[in-house]
Amino acid sequence: MDTVTLKMVTLVAEPVLEEKLTSKLLELGAKGFTVTDARGRGSRGIRASEVPGESVRIEVVVSAKVSDAILEHVKQAFFPNYAVIAWVTTVDVVRGEKYV
Amino acid sequence: MEILKANLLSPIALAFALGIFAKLIKSEFSLPKDLYTALSIFLLFALGLKGGVELGHATFDDVAWPVVVTLLLGVVTPLTTYFVLRVVGKFSVSDAAGIAAHYGSVSAVTYIAAMTFVKSQSAEPEGFMPTLLTLLESPGIHIALAIGAIKTAQPGQSLKAVLHEVLTARTMILLVGGLLVGLAMGEKNWGSIEGFFDTKGPVFKGALTLFLLEMGIVAGSRFGDLKKVGPFLLGFGVVMPVLHGALGVWLGSLAGLSLGGATVLGTMAASASYIAAPPAVRVTLPEANPTYYLTSSLAITFPFNILFGIPLYFRLSQALHGG
Numbered sequence: 001m002d003t004v005t006l007k008m009v010t011l012v013a014e015p016v017l018e019e020k021l022t023s024k025l026l027e028l029g030a031k032g033f034t035v036t037d038a039r040g041r042g043s044r045g046i047r048a049s050e051v052p053g054e055s056v057r058i059e060v061v062v063s064a065k066v067s068d069a070i071l072e073h074v075k076q077a078f079f080p081n082y083a084v085i086a087w088v089t090t091v092d093v094v095r096g097e098k099y100v
Numbered sequence: 101m102e103i104l105k106a107n108l109l110s111p112i113a114l115a116f117a118l119g120i121f122a123k124l125i126k127s128e129f130s131l132p133k134d135l136y137t138a139l140s141i142f143l144l145f146a147l148g149l150k151g152g153v154e155l156g157h158a159t160f161d162d163v164a165w166p167v168v169v170t171l172l173l174g175v176v177t178p179l180t181t182y183f184v185l186r187v188v189g190k191f192s193v194s195d196a197a198g199i200a201a202h203y204g205s206v207s208a209v210t211y212i213a214a215m216t217f218v219k220s221q222s223a224e225p226e227g228f229m230p231t232l233l234t235l236l237e238s239p240g241i242h243i244a245l246a247i248g249a250i251k252t253a254q255p256g257q258s259l260k261a262v263l264h265e266v267l268t269a270r271t272m273i274l275l276v277g278g279l280l281v282g283l284a285m286g287e288k289n290w291g292s293i294e295g296f297f298d299t300k301g302p303v304f305k306g307a308l309t310l311f312l313l314e315m316g317i318v319a320g321s322r323f324g325d326l327k328k329v330g331p332f333l334l335g336f337g338v339v340m341p342v343l344h345g346a347l348g349v350w351l352g353s354l355a356g357l358s359l360g361g362a363t364v365l366g367t368m369a370a371s372a373s374y375i376a377a378p379p380a381v382r383v384t385l386p387e388a389n390p391t392y393y394l395t396s397s398l399a400i401t402f403p404f405n406i407l408f409g410i411p412l413y414f415r416l417s418q419a420l421h422g423g
Contacts, residue, residue, distance in 0.1 A: 014382070015379075016379045016382045017383075020383070082386055
């Protein structure tokens, strides 16, 4: 199978950020994304879950350049005051043209 | 004392206390989330429908002054909260504005409890009370968030998003939508669904009792945070609702509301939102500490109003109505 190597950015965030994050992803060049409910605990303890609702896990497959732009935006706009974590994995995807 | 006892022994206050107790002994018990949602939809929609039918009977003169004082309360309560927290409590702009957004808005559950209580005391409130509830719901949130956003120099774009969020929230759709549906269908059609939605009937009261059981659990789960918020906020969570409640009862009486109506308006002014306000504040004022606004509104003011505040506002209203 022909595959293309791209980046997958995963964000786990408190629920109030879902709309803000997903609209920004599209604005920065993502073609789509996947959102699932998530539970867990982090360095902010229960703070993340204080405002009711489950956390969201957002996954998006993009080019390396868009991946950097997403991380930079998340770092500046959300890391200081919100419960958000972000990481990047290198993935081999089929039908790579769908993502860039 | 009699009034307080009547309230504390009412099914909803006892169910609420049981919920708190269950949480304090670390019981796993809670209502399934979907049932909780379904109950809240039923209660709010029933209120809206009944309010709409009743609004059809009211004349402009009946409603005009109560509407004016309600809007006035919507403007005053967030401002008093904000300045008390800033000047006396020395809270940051974001924290003060965040808490003010909660205290400027209304807790629909507290409102329903007040309606049920005054009816049990044979002090039937005016039929258009749900209209006043919807009017008081959103100005407070917006005024407080606007202060916070302007003072911390954040872009105004998020205020528009907050406006959309508050106006399209479940509470608003069910209450305002219910009002319009009730108004349009009128008394004749109300008869066909009254058996199910009657806000004085057994179905409504039973649903409310179950709902308060869950609210006790939700409030009880925040009790652990009480020691984190400090003595000022503990006192604030009791004193502020009493001041706002007295103001609401007084203005309501001036506007010509009955004994029951003025009690309910006072309770609305005294209550603090904890459903519509928290997400709006989290998005608009990220620096505000959620522990402060959630704990004060949910673990202090809400139980205080349900157990002690409502009978107190009723007693005040009696005094102002020559009783």
